[in-house]
Amino acid sequence: MKIGFDNEKYLNMQSQHIRDRIAQFGGKLYLEFGGKLFDDYHASRVLPGFKPDSKLQMLMQLKDEAEIVIVINADDIEKNKVRGDLGITYDLDVMRLIDVFSKRGLYVGSVVLTRFADQPAAVKFQKKLEENGVRVYHHFSIPNYPSDIDLIVSDEGYGRNDYVETSRRLVVITAPGPGKAGYAKFETFPIWNLPLKHPVNVAYEAATADLNDVNMIDPFHLEAYGETTVNYNRDIEIFPVLNTMFESILGESPYKSPTDMGVNMAGNCIIDDDATCAAANQEIIRRYYDAMCNHTKGNGTPDEAYKIGLLMKQNKLTADDRVVIAPALALAEETGAPAAAMELGDGRIATGKTSDLLGACAAMMLNALKLLGDIPRKVDLIDSAVIEPIQKLKVENFGSENPRLHTDEVLIALSISAVTNPTARLAMQQLEKLRDTEAHATVILSETDSRTLKKLGVHVTTEPHYETNKLYQK
Numbered sequence: 001m002k003i004g005f006d007n008e009k010y011l012n013m014q015s016q017h018i019r020d021r022i023a024q025f026g027g028k029l030y031l032e033f034g035g036k037l038f039d040d041y042h043a044s045r046v047l048p049g050f051k052p053d054s055k056l057q058m059l060m061q062l063k064d065e066a067e068i069v070i071v072i073n074a075d076d077i078e079k080n081k082v083r084g085d086l087g088i089t090y091d092l093d094v095m096r097l098i099d100v101f102s103k104r105g106l107y108v109g110s111v112v113l114t115r116f117a118d119q120p121a122a123v124k125f126q127k128k129l130e131e132n133g134v135r136v137y138h139h140f141s142i143p144n145y146p147s148d149i150d151l152i153v154s155d156e157g158y159g160r161n162d163y164v165e166t167s168r169r170l171v172v173i174t175a176p177g178p179g180k181a182g183y184a185k186f187e188t189f190p191i192w193n194l195p196l197k198h199p200v201n202v203a204y205e206a207a208t209a210d211l212n213d214v215n216m217i218d219p220f221h222l223e224a225y226g227e228t229t230v231n232y233n234r235d236i237e238i239f240p241v242l243n244t245m246f247e248s249i250l251g252e253s254p255y256k257s258p259t260d261m262g263v264n265m266a267g268n269c270i271i272d273d274d275a276t277c278a279a280a281n282q283e284i285i286r287r288y289y290d291a292m293c294n295h296t297k298g299n300g301t302p303d304e305a306y307k308i309g310l311l312m313k314q315n316k317l318t319a320d321d322r323v324v325i326a327p328a329l330a331l332a333e334e335t336g337a338p339a340a341a342m343e344l345g346d347g348r349i350a351t352g353k354t355s356d357l358l359g360a361c362a363a364m365m366l367n368a369l370k371l372l373g374d375i376p377r378k379v380d381l382i383d384s385a386v387i388e389p390i391q392k393l394k395v396e397n398f399g400s401e402n403p404r405l406h407t408d409e410v411l412i413a414l415s416i417s418a419v420t421n422p423t424a425r426l427a428m429q430q431l432e433k434l435r436d437t438e439a440h441a442t443v444i445l446s447e448t449d450s451r452t453l454k455k456l457g458v459h460v461t462t463e464p465h466y467e468t469n470k471l472y473q474k
Helices: 007-024 041-046 054-060 074-078 090-103 120-131 199-207 219-225 233-250 273-297 302-314 325-335 360-372 384-397 407-417 422-428 447-455
Strands: 029-033 066-073 107-114 136-138 170-173 182-186 215-217 230-232 339-343 349-353 438-441 459-462
Touching (some): 007 029, 007 054, 041 199, 041 273, 066 074, 066 090, 074 120, 090 107, 090 120, 107 120, 120 136, 199 215, 199 273, 199 302, 215 219, 219 233, 230 233, 273 302, 273 459, 325 438, 339 360, 349 360, 360 407, 360 422, 360 438, 360 447, 407 422, 407 447, 447 459
Parallel strands (some): 029 170, 029 182, 066 170, 107 136, 438 459
Antiparallel strands (some): 215 230, 339 349
């Protein structure tokens, strides 16, 4: 991708801005991080140059001043809610994050279980954390939240919650902390100082279609300063409540608008607006196809795809703007079987068709590696003597009905061939160049193919239907 975002500038500017906000509040700040603190791939896609762990890297510059409080909804633990991009439950993700933060030298102070009501799974999770030396606190549901301000700020509201003990100047948390301290929000999107209909902000609406988030002009900021800024509906709707709470707790509110509460500097670090617009437009189209596929899988509603479709029309986008779709569909039409296409960094297109040996995505990947390594397409990178035993293992020992190799199996076969085959070794050396390429398949992919391509950094979309009409899809 063409770089449109200065990541180094962002790290320095963002960390300094947070230090300034800490000083503004006399030495302690509770900072709510919206979105993913770690592995923020949405931001890296729509702001080319932004690193998936940029927010974590920024915190590393403040690690001696910061502590992290991880919050999880006890109902989500009870329901075994799964994080879609990683395929793990939220409680497992909490433990993963504790490990990631601790490994980087960041101090995890505690975990807070919100909406706690002695749910059996939550109690079991708490015990596991405490056995590993992690402090756990409880926050409870408050009737008539957020409208009953008197109850919220009373002993029966927030006063009923466990007091979360903290010791550092900067507390990274997902809710306001108690006591006389400052509070701010770190939401990367929407970017407050980009236009309302900027593709980067529209891409955020597409990403949150399931939450019905809508970007809006911040009316409080406009009234207070005469300046047009962008926020989203939930922050704007809740601001009068937060403002009243600040006044009740602190005596006066430090903020005049939701935008005031934010500390995000991402909009100041865009160095190529055309590049970010192009990347964001691709993300909108990807989100549209993802929403349609999720509906087919039974994980979403038609409303999500409909809403993102309207955003595409608003930005004058069609499937033709995603160049990998047409060649994939054309090859599927020609062969009468699933096909796939990939756009490389230099604009060349690699395609792959279904064969007796390989699935479409596996063939596409091999053909892409050949193009990148200037290897003639007719050259076989993997000897049939390597492929056949793998197929035999799949069918005869694992009971698979499909003998064709998936992408992960092809990579294993290719790595084995690379030991003795210099051409296969050359192809293996091209793998890193697949990162940030675009691909499209004409059927919904298996979990294996989808996961492998994601690990390689390939941005994949698919048509919203399966290869077969079987009720059980793997």
